[in-house]
Amino acid sequence: MCGIVGYAGDKPAVPVLLRALKDLEYRGYDSAGIAVLDPGEAGALSVTKKQGKIANLEAAIAADASAATTGIGHTRWATHGKPSDQNAHPHLSCGGEVVVIHNGIVENYAELRSALVARGHQFRSETDTETIAHLMEERVKAGESLLDALRGSAGLLAGSQAIVAMSPDEAGVMVAARLGNAGGVVIGYGEGEMVLASDLAAVLPVTQRVAFLADGQFARIDKLGASFVNVAGEALQVPVKRIPIDPVSALKGDYQHFMLKEIMEQPEALSDTIWSLATLEPAELYLNDLGAAAERLAGVQRVVLIGMGTSLHAAMIGRHYFEQFAGVPAETDNGSEFRYRDPVLGPETLVVSVSQSGETVDVLEAMAIAGTKGALQVTICNTEGAQTARVAEGAVYTRAGLERGVASTKCFTAAVVALYALALKLGQAKGRLSADEVRRRLAELAKVPDAVARVLADAKRYQRLANDYATTQHLLFLGRALAYPAALEGALKMKEISYIHAEGYAAGEMKHGPIALIDPSFPTIAIATKHALRSKMISNVEQVQARGGKVLAIVTEGDDELARLADGVVTIPEVSELLEPIVASIPLQLLAYYVAVHRGCDVDQPRNLAKTVTVE
Numbered sequence: 001m002c003g004i005v006g007y008a009g010d011k012p013a014v015p016v017l018l019r020a021l022k023d024l025e026y027r028g029y030d031s032a033g034i035a036v037l038d039p040g041e042a043g044a045l046s047v048t049k050k051q052g053k054i055a056n057l058e059a060a061i062a063a064d065a066s067a068a069t070t071g072i073g074h075t076r077w078a079t080h081g082k083p084s085d086q087n088a089h090p091h092l093s094c095g096g097e098v099v100v101i102h103n104g105i106v107e108n109y110a111e112l113r114s115a116l117v118a119r120g121h122q123f124r125s126e127t128d129t130e131t132i133a134h135l136m137e138e139r140v141k142a143g144e145s146l147l148d149a150l151r152g153s154a155g156l157l158a159g160s161q162a163i164v165a166m167s168p169d170e171a172g173v174m175v176a177a178r179l180g181n182a183g184g185v186v187i188g189y190g191e192g193e194m195v196l197a198s199d200l201a202a203v204l205p206v207t208q209r210v211a212f213l214a215d216g217q218f219a220r221i222d223k224l225g226a227s228f229v230n231v232a233g234e235a236l237q238v239p240v241k242r243i244p245i246d247p248v249s250a251l252k253g254d255y256q257h258f259m260l261k262e263i264m265e266q267p268e269a270l271s272d273t274i275w276s277l278a279t280l281e282p283a284e285l286y287l288n289d290l291g292a293a294a295e296r297l298a299g300v301q302r303v304v305l306i307g308m309g310t311s312l313h314a315a316m317i318g319r320h321y322f323e324q325f326a327g328v329p330a331e332t333d334n335g336s337e338f339r340y341r342d343p344v345l346g347p348e349t350l351v352v353s354v355s356q357s358g359e360t361v362d363v364l365e366a367m368a369i370a371g372t373k374g375a376l377q378v379t380i381c382n383t384e385g386a387q388t389a390r391v392a393e394g395a396v397y398t399r400a401g402l403e404r405g406v407a408s409t410k411c412f413t414a415a416v417v418a419l420y421a422l423a424l425k426l427g428q429a430k431g432r433l434s435a436d437e438v439r440r441r442l443a444e445l446a447k448v449p450d451a452v453a454r455v456l457a458d459a460k461r462y463q464r465l466a467n468d469y470a471t472t473q474h475l476l477f478l479g480r481a482l483a484y485p486a487a488l489e490g491a492l493k494m495k496e497i498s499y500i501h502a503e504g505y506a507a508g509e510m511k512h513g514p515i516a517l518i519d520p521s522f523p524t525i526a527i528a529t530k531h532a533l534r535s536k537m538i539s540n541v542e543q544v545q546a547r548g549g550k551v552l553a554i555v556t557e558g559d560d561e562l563a564r565l566a567d568g569v570v571t572i573p574e575v576s577e578l579l580e581p582i583v584a585s586i587p588l589q590l591l592a593y594y595v596a597v598h599r600g601c602d603v604d605q606p607r608n609l610a611k612t613v614t615v616e
């Protein structure tokens with residue numbers, strides 16, 4: 001959830017840390033802070049931290065530019081302790097022996113804190129993180145190295161954590177740990193310099209050579225490299241990989257917001273995803289990252305798809321693909337519910353986790369449960385080498401490029417494409433799909449980027465339409481079948497960035513309660529495209545209108561009947577039934593974006609949210 005960064009090299013650390021923190025600000029923006037260590041002067045540790053966005057930290061540092069060449073930094077999404085200067089990371093031990101940044105939750109912090117206070121420690125913040133600094137302090141004072149102090153303390157912490165620490169006693173050194181699934185630690189190997197961060201976005205501007213810490217791994221890093229141990233202190237070899245992501249795609253360019261840039265990038269993101277997974281002539285699927293999982297597909301009897309938020313909505317669309325192409329029962333679940341059930345799974349179950357970041361803790365915990373039951377696991381992920389990809393037997397990567405807006409757009413539609421390809425592959429493996437059928441389905445998929453581009457060409461229209469919705473208090477999104485998850489996604493986009501109360505509903509459910517809400521001040525957006533059970537949707541539109549509600553309908557080009565019936569329409573090009581939700585989602589993304597801009601909301605960093613959710 002929070003962003004963590006570190007630098008050890010010969011350059012001044014402060015600018016490197018600030019730039020990296022800006023790359024990670026989407027992870028949390030309640031406060032930010034840095035600690036730098038000057039190797040020239042023993043004990044020269046300085047900490048600056050400020051409530052609010054990184055701009056506040058930058059302003060606080062401006063007058064005090066340090067020449068220190070080692071440092072750590074943090075951008076916080078508050079869990080324990082309100083957003084404040086005091087609760088901002090980094091956190092110091094009593095005498096500044098250790099300084100710590102942290103992502104995750106120390107679940108037993110209250111108990112640890114009482115014991116530490118009883119032993120004479122003085123706390124300066126309300127955070128769970130500070131307990132780690134005090135625990136390490138005791139070990140450092142007893143003569144342990146910083147790495148051993150982190151290992152020893154780690155055994156006392158309940159919950160999942162990513163921790164980075166420094167000490168004035170070990171100038172030029174950072175230590176890091178990953179315990180569980182609270183988020184990644186990516187270690188970047190530069191030329192005579194090393195960086196670390198909670199995700200790739202902040203490492204790539206320095207280097208594309210990276211190592212990922214896995215659960216239970218600890219690292220000691222200085223400017224010359226990194227060494228790794230497990231919790232018992234045994235040396236580990238952690239592979240260094242070259243990541244083929246272009247850091248340029250992380251820049252906002254001429255767009256006012258990352259979200260708009262990412263919406264507009266969808267034709268390319270979809271096209272890149274499709275053609276990284278398939279060819280049309282010959283019509284073939286190349287899901288090369290499935291690895292050994294490919295061999296087990298023929299034996300799959302059931303599919304369970306898990307995800308959170310937008311990724312869960314993608315999974316709900318994907319469910320239809322598995323049922324149609326592979327003829328196996330498919331169901332979806334929210335990772336945070338799944339992980340606390342005792343789900344019935346076995347080796348014949350394919351668990352498909354959908355996560356753009358590959359670091360969402362609820363998804364990772366659900367995967368851990370699926371693993372204990374022997375299920376075959378494949379992840380749909382936009383981040384090469386992410387934790388879901390390391391846990392699953394196989395991966396299907398989306399090629400959407402880095403997504404920086406907290407509201408997911410291009411990764412949503414790209415995930416739907418990846419699910420379509422995986423379902424085709426499963427259908428093939430189970431002998432359900434002929435070569436002609438695969439060719440026909442791929443040819444339909446190939447038309448989608450163009451259809452999306454046509455909707456985007458008319459983006460300005462949504463800017464005007466946003467005027468009609470910017471002052472509404474409530475909004476209802478309706479859809480049926482594949483358009484139902486698209487309606488849920490439309491409502492999620494609207495609420496998360498514009499703060500308008502929005503509900504997504506299966507249109508057939510309306511008359512079982514929600515229709516009571518309808519009045520002239522409660523507008524409805526209905527996905528009533530050609531294949532989305534259009535005639536049933538027409539009845540729903542009429543039912544809403546009969547209660548005084550106004551309806552904006554998303555319809556297929558040429559649908560004059562709905563154009564006459566609804567109070568407003570937007571049209572999308574016709575695509576095949578299964579792929580309609582991708583194209584129908586574009587107007588909903590654009591509308592949410594322009595409504596949020598109209599309302600003056602912080603589109604890329606909406607309040608209370610973070611891009612990657614690595615805490616429960």
Ligand code: M6R
Nearest residue numbers: 309310311355356357360407408
């Ligand atoms: O990285 P993930 O795809 O696992 O993230 C899951 C959700 O947190 C995410 O989709 C969230 O719902 C988005 N902010 C929605 O726009």
